[in-house]
Structures are given as structure tokens and as C-alpha cells.
Amino acid sequence: MLTKQLADEIVTETMRRLHRNINIIDVNGTIIASGDTERVGEYHEAAAAAIKRERIVIIHQADLPKWRGAQAGVNMPIRYDRQVVGAIGITGTPEEVEPFGQLVNMTAELLIRHHYAKLQDEWKQMTCDLIVGELLKQSGSIDFQSVDAGLEAIRVPFRPPYQMAVVRFTDSIRKRTEESLVIKVRRLLESNRDLISLHRPQRLLLLFSEAAEERVNAKLKKLKQLLQAETGSFLVGVGSSTGLRTDIRRSYAEGESALSCAGSTNEPIVYFDEVEGQALVRFIPAEHRERLVGKLRPHWNAKLEETLECFFACSLNVAETATRLGIHRNTLLYRLDKVRETTGYDPAVFRDAMVLQMMIWSSPLR
Known part of the structure; x- marks a missing residue:
């Protein structure tokens, strides 16, 4: 639960704010991180007592002979999810360091909560990625049993x-x-x-x-x-x-x-x-689309494409198209006649309009 890497992070972050030596002790009473690196690996009897009793243990200079591996200071249990997972010790005269005790303890517990919340997020995201990947895989049958197991694990009611x-x-x-x-x-x-x-x-x-x-x-x-x-x-x-x-x-x-x-x-x-x-249209083989483009390209230009695109968007309504383009109705009719003459396709006829629309979607001008 309380890893050395996490313990080192707690020591670094806490000492940066407090400028006092900090020890992190695991549930077995062993110092796993400390500002005084020589103490790492030592047994800390006072911290072990704080863990066992689930309360603060204060060590004065006069108390040192009673506690193996201890120095003067304050030792407090660290809790995560209502469970004691270790202890944190502040080295120094108890009268000086005790006022910082609650702040140090709270900092340690917040860092632990943040660490495990991040791990939980990463695990949930990884599970989500696996579920989506399985549902979208291109070959073979979908393993719905593993999908359902993943959904249950991350508590997603997938309906x-x-x-x-x-x-x-x-x-x-x-x-x-x-x-x-x-x-x-x-x-x-x-x-x-x-x-x-x-x-x-x-x-x-x-x-x-x-x-x-x-x-x-x-x-x-x-x-x-x-x-x-x-x-x-x-x-x-x-x-x-x-x-x-x-x-x-x-x-x-x-x-x-x-x-x-x-x-x-x-x-x-x-x-x-x-x-x-x-x-x-994009599912039509490229050679067929290119044949259509090659056939109409000599007669194609930006004004023609703009006119046809607007005409089709207006459902072949001449009056509405002319208004949208800001041109006279007769000008529009002239343009549409020109399209019919040059391309061989009549924009006002559905079958021909469909071919011209496909040309717009495949247009080299886009």
C-alpha cells in the first residue's frame, strides 16, 4: 500500500514545506524513506507503537532509552480508507514540531489519496480502452464475456x-x-x-x-x-x-x-x-470516380461548382437558388443551360443531377 517510491515523494514534498527531517515508516515499523538517508532500513519502535495503537506517540529526549531506533520528535499513524498503512515521524524537539503534526499528517494522507486516485483513473481508462478495442476489432468474433466483465469492473450499465x-x-x-x-x-x-x-x-x-x-x-x-x-x-x-x-x-x-x-x-x-x-460515394472504386472526374474536368470551374452546389442545396428550386447566389433568375437559367450543353448532364433532371452531385463530392477543386 505504502510503496518506497510514494514514501520518498511524501518525504520530499513535506520537507520542502517544513524544513524538518521527516521519516516514513511502513506497517512493520521499518523506515522506508527519510530526509536522513542513513536511517532508511532501520526499525523505528516508537513509530511501530503509533501504528499499533493508532495514535500519536511523542518522544522527548529523556524517553530515548525506552525506544529502539527512535529520536526525539513526534510519530503519527497514516491512514488511507480508514486503515492505518504506516506512520510519519518528524524529528525535533516535540514542543517545536508538534504544532506542525496535523499539517504534516494531512499532507501525507492527501498525497496517498491522490496517488491511488490516479492509479484508479489509469486502471479505469485502461479497462475502457480494452472494452472499446474489443468491440471495434476488425477480425474474428467479439469476446462479449470479457467486454461484460470489464463493464462490470468499471460499473458501466451498458444499455x-x-x-x-x-x-x-x-x-x-x-x-x-x-x-x-x-x-x-x-x-x-x-x-x-x-x-x-x-x-x-x-x-x-x-x-x-x-x-x-x-x-x-x-x-x-x-x-x-x-x-x-x-x-x-x-x-x-x-x-x-x-x-x-x-x-x-x-x-x-x-x-x-x-x-x-x-x-x-x-x-x-x-x-x-x-x-x-x-x-x-467514397466506397465507389477510385478508378470509376477518376473516370467521372476526367470526363467532366475540361468543363468544370469554380463558378459552375458553386452554382450547382447551391442549386442542389435548394432542392432544384430556381428562385431560391438565384436569391442565395445574389443573381438574376435568368442568369441562373443561363448557367444551368450552359452546364447541360458542356457536360451533357441536365441539372434539372434527377438522374443527371445525381451524377453532377457525385462530381461535386469528388471535385478536384476541393
């Missing part, structure tokens, strides 16, 4: 529906580490239903359970504010929800696809359901 979000970010000027960002995101979400995993450097995975649309959107809104403050830049790709644990991999793949389409929107959070058509 459907499920939804994945993939976060890609760059470090801020302050060079904040991915680990600290994971901790901040976990604290922000304030939920024992969600899993946050450091997938790769500068990449986080969020796995929501009980993923009601309202709840997920509210979490992502808070996440956006945090990422704006903590990162240099970021994008979030959100997959669709699913009621099956076996489909969590699909939601993850959709989140990645949404990220790949992020250039078509000004929003940093991209939902797969909103870019599904564009995402599906």
Missing part, C-alpha cells in the same frame, strides 16, 4: 441504443497531452453510461450507451465548447445509433466516414446521416 463519435484534434499551443484531454472529456460528460477511449495519438473515441438523440446532442454541444478551448483545431464524426452491440463497429465506421466528408461543411461536428450520400 442500447449505442452510438459512436470519432474526435480528431490537433494540440493547442499549450501542448496539452491526450491523456489530460481524456480526463477532461470524461469529467465533462459526467456520465457512467459513456466510454471514452484514446484510440490513437490526437484521436478520441466516444461510445454512448442509452444514446437518446437529445442526450447525445447535448453532450456533443458541451464537447464542442471544451474542444474549442483545449485544442488547436478539431473535427467530430458521428455515426448513426444502433440497438445491437454487434453493430457498434458500423457506427464507428460511419463516424470515420463522416470525418472524411468534413470538408463539405463548415461545422466541426459532422453527422453521418447528414453526409451519407457523399460518404457512400
